[in-house]
Structure formats: structure tokens, C-alpha cells
Amino acid sequence: MSNQSIYWNPVLETLPYEKIRKLQLKKFQRIFSWAYEHSKFHRTLYDNDGIKPKDIQSFSDIKQIPTVEKSMMRDIQGKEPFPYGDALCVPLNEVTAYRQTSGTTGQPVYQPDTWQDWEWWAECWAQLLWAQGYRPKDRVFIPFGYNVFVAFWAGHYGAEKIGCEVVPGGVLDTRARILKIQELNPTAMMGTPTYMLGMADTAINKMKLNPADLSIEIITCAGEPGASIPSTKKRIEDAWGAKVYDHAGATEIGAWSFECTEQPGSMHVNDAFFLVEIVDVETGEAIETPGVRGKMIITALDRQAQPCIRFDSKDIIEWDTKICTCGRTSKLIKGGVVGRTDDITKVKGVLFSPSSVENVVRGIEGLGNDYELKVEKINDRDKITLQVEFVQNFSEEMDKIKSKLSDQLRLKTNLNYEIEFCQYGELPRYPVKAKRFKDLRK
């Protein structure tokens, strides 16, 4: 048995929570002053509300600070210095890395990082990968396009920082990536849940290979909520014969949350590096009570080139009552990121989350991984249509499956659906991130 620490940072990760809070306040004061002194955008934003750095003395004071939304970042980036605008806190010649958001919710946001910020990204990832069992002995395969999106770039550098051997599976198609896994026997891999399932599907159906017979033992998923949706996690774990761990992060924020090897059904917040607040979606009131969902407002406490202070992430999360058995003292968010305010909507007067439908569909044996969901208004009434596929060559007990799906959907989401069954391969396939829910009422 190795005598290595189970924690990347045995001090910070086991700090009494009261002390974490003191550290967060101190670090918040520091990053707030930094942004106020170095960015015209931040100074103007806070001056308009009459808030100066010396005013931040408590968490109640923090709650009074205006939030920043992605749309504001887009406006900023029309200003000088090109292309980042006046939220930039360092001279342009200190920026060493450019990334951008995917633009799925509008014009992409540009993200500048200094070398120090990039070290910080890798540090956050090193901590989460260590918590998921990555060690220097691991060979890590990264089947990711290495493009302008941050995605698994930081995972690559985080794994290197740990001392893993990293295999960049960049400009390869899915078959070539599977062959590379067969050739090199990597022990770990990173990808979106959609792509991990898609890769497994390619291996089974197009290459007649069983991915569970390959060498992968650990999979880190990010980019979509799937790895925290129990039935999706199970499908990926079963397909690859590997443990699957979730991670949440964002280009503008950093790698703020992760699941550990205990798989408690919740994700740790990296509390020493981030301040996570949850607020009511409609009123903006702070939510401290576990089990109550709201949207996340987050501050990256050490990110300098383009600070992320009280950023309205639109992610829907809730605090867990549990403390993890792994010994980390950080707070847990129950079930990971359960959706986004853009996706969670009222249907027939009921709060509806597409991820709950995914959990039902992928929990039923005989149904494929792919589905499509749409809501439309017909004669002033909401109608939800769900399209699902049977798995390939499946012909038994179709009626039982249909009835089970309908019952489970009603039970888990309190809604009735128009269900359309399709043959395997009929529904769209998504290469990286899936966009299966369409609200046609908007």
C-alpha cells in the first residue's frame, strides 16, 4: 500500500470549515481590491453602487456586491484593449493564453490568462484529479480536440503536474483514438459524458470491441451534467469497466468542483480557491439551507488577469447536508450541477429539469443512450414530446419498456409525455456536448 497522501493538499483539504470561511473572506478582500485597482470595468461597476474595497468586512458585505453576467463580459470585449476590454487587470504583454467560451448561449466570451493563472488552472485540476485517484503511475489519454475551448487543456496540465504520463489524443477520429487506447493501455481518460458514451458505442458497434476489455480504470467527465446523473454514470461505468467521476468548471470561472473516489452522489466545492453562493433564481435571496435549489454565484479567489467576482453562472445547484467520508471538509453540492437556469423551466406549471428525463431514459434497459426532448405550446397548452431509441437489435418486451418509461417519467417528473419510439440510429448523434432539449415556446 502506498504511503502517499490521499489529499493533494492535506492542509487545505482538511481545514476546519470555520477556518475555510475565514480564508475565503480574506482572499475575497484581496481579489476584490486587485480588481478594483486594476480594472476600469470593475471599479466603475462597484463605484456605481458606492462600494469600496474597505467596505468588504463580512460575508453580508459580499452579498451586497453586484453580480457579473456573461452578457456584461460580451459588452466589455468591444472595448480596449483588444480583444479583452477593460476587465483586464494586467498589461496585454503578460497574457500568455487565450481561450473562449463555446458560444452555445450567444457570442463567445474571450478569456485571457497569465502564466500564473495557467499554473492556477493546473493546480485546481491537480487537486481534483488526485481526489479521483490519479497518481504518477497513471498514463492518461485525452481524446479532446485541443482547440480554442479550455475544456481538457487544464486537465492535461493538471495531470502532468501530478506526474502522470499524458497522451494527447487530439487530431484523431474516434476509431483512431480507440486504437490508440488499445496500443498504449492508458489507465485514465477525460471527456464529456456524451463523448464517452459515443466512443463506447463506436467501439462496440463499429469496431466489434468491448471497451470494458480495454485498460481504462478512471474516467473524468466534464462539460455536461451526465456523470452526476446516476443512470448515465452507470452506463459509462458499465461500458468502460471503469470508475466515472464528475467535475464542474467553466472558462470564465475555473475548475471549481469535483467528485472524489468515495462517489457520495455529490461534488466537493474547492472552497479554498472558490467562494460559491447559492441564490434564489427569482428573488436573488441567499439560500443557505441544504436541499433548496438555486443558481450559483461564484468567485474565483485567485484568478488575476480577468477576475471572476460574483459571477452569475446560471448553474442550478443545492447544498448537501452530508460531509464526505473521504475526510475533506469542503461543502458538497448534491447531485452535482443539476441544470442551468436556461434549461430549467416551468412546463404545465411544474418546474421541469431535462436532466431528470435523462436519468429515467438511461435507467431503462433496452433503451439507447440517445433521446430528444421538446416542449411546445399547442392551443395554449404545453406539450412535451420525448423521442427515444431502442438499443440495436432489440426486439423483446417493447410494450413493457414503453409502459415502464411512461410510469417512471410520471413518477420522477410529475408530467405526462408524448413518447415516440425510434429505431436505433434514427436520432441525432452529438460529437461532444449534446443539446437534446428544445423549448419551442420561446
Add this chain to the structure above:
Amino acid sequence: MSQKINLSEVDKEIKQLKRTSELLMDQSERFPALQKNITRILASIKMLEINISDIVELDNEQR
């Protein structure tokens, strides 16, 4: 492990590393190989500060 390591002593060494790096940086204006490698070293030292020195500083403030 946190009981076996003297964080204050580690912090002192981190500060010494930073002083040395800054001293070298001051001499690097016309020496890119020195300047850019020290920039990277200072970024790594910052990671040591946020992993260790911030906690030591907090403890010292509370005493």
C-alpha cells in the same frame, strides 16, 4: 501529515524562494532566458503561497 510538517518553517522557505526569484528578476531586463524562466518560477511560488502561506498568514493574524 499536516501534523508532521511545520507550516511556518515551510512558509519561511517559500518567502526566501520568492526573495531570491525577485532579486533575479530585477537583473533580468536584458536577459529573456532569465526573465521568462523566473516568471514561471514566480507563478509556481504563487501556487505555494495559496497552498501554504495564506494559511500561515491567517493563523498569524488570529494570534
